[in-house]
Amino acid sequence: NAGVMQNPRHLVRRRGQEARLRCSPMKGHSHVYWYRQLPEEGLKFMVYLQKENIIDESGMPKERFSAEFPKEGPSILRIQQVVRGDSAAYFCASSLTSDRGNSPLHFGNGTRLTVT
Amino acid sequence: DQQVKQNSPSLSVQEGRISILNCDYTNSMFDYFLWYKKYPAEGPTFLISISSIKDKNEDGRFTVFLNKSAKHLSLHIVPSQPGDSAVYFCAASDFISGNTPLVFGKGTRLSVIA
Numbered sequence: 001n002a003g004v005m006q007n008p009r010h011l012v013r014r015r016g017q018e019a020r021l022r023c024s025p026m027k028g029h030s031h032v033y034w035y036r037q038l039p040e041e042g043l044k045f046m047v048y049l050q051k052e053n054i055i056d057e058s059g060m061p062k063e064r065f066s067a068e069f070p071k072e073g074p075s076i077l078r079i080q081q082v083v084r085g086d087s088a089a090y091f092c093a094s095s096l097t098s099d100r101g102n103s104p105l106h107f108g109n110g111t112r113l114t115v116t
Numbered sequence: 117d118q119q120v121k122q123n124s125p126s127l128s129v130q131e132g133r134i135s136i137l138n139c140d141y142t143n144s145m146f147d148y149f150l151w152y153k154k155y156p157a158e159g160p161t162f163l164i165s166i167s168s169i170k171d172k173n174e175d176g177r178f179t180v181f182l183n184k185s186a187k188h189l190s191l192h193i194v195p196s197q198p199g200d201s202a203v204y205f206c207a208a209s210d211f212i213s214g215n216t217p218l219v220f221g222k223g224t225r226l227s228v229i230a
Binding site for chain 2: 004006033035040041042043044045048056058059091093104105106107108109110
């Protein structure tokens, strides 16, 4: 499967724990985006990364959330000290270039985070 | 502040008929628009796009129409098939001036009834 791979598919955390969500982009893609979908809502942009660089984090909450896309390995979205309001589906997308006109985003199947 | 609005949460259409999904936007800087389709427990899948220099783009059974003056776009699916039953998201971007992140609407759930 050459698509965007996200794991785990489901993640349950107690309040105060840390959540780590992983995303491997499509082969050859070096642009990664994270989106969050709350129940009955659309997808909200969180962060855009290229290898080793955060390009746009305007959608990331200022505290507890961080993202990285190292030179080797998957992109990681990390949520520290999770709260119930963090419960959502988190989608990762990748693209070949930053040219949206020629390179639509390809999404993974998401990680559903549940905070109890 | 919802910049992309899909005012119909759901739509039911009979198989073989036309499905029309609507989307309105408020940001006049948006110049690139996309439709994504999403099945349960899967990620969104790109369907069709249109840039602001066009008013229509067609791909098989799917056609997107853009009315810039009204800040409105629509997705037409004809003929509708049961496999088209999914949630459809409209998305927009300020592509030319800033290549900004895609802004999504809340989605419209389409049910095609056999």
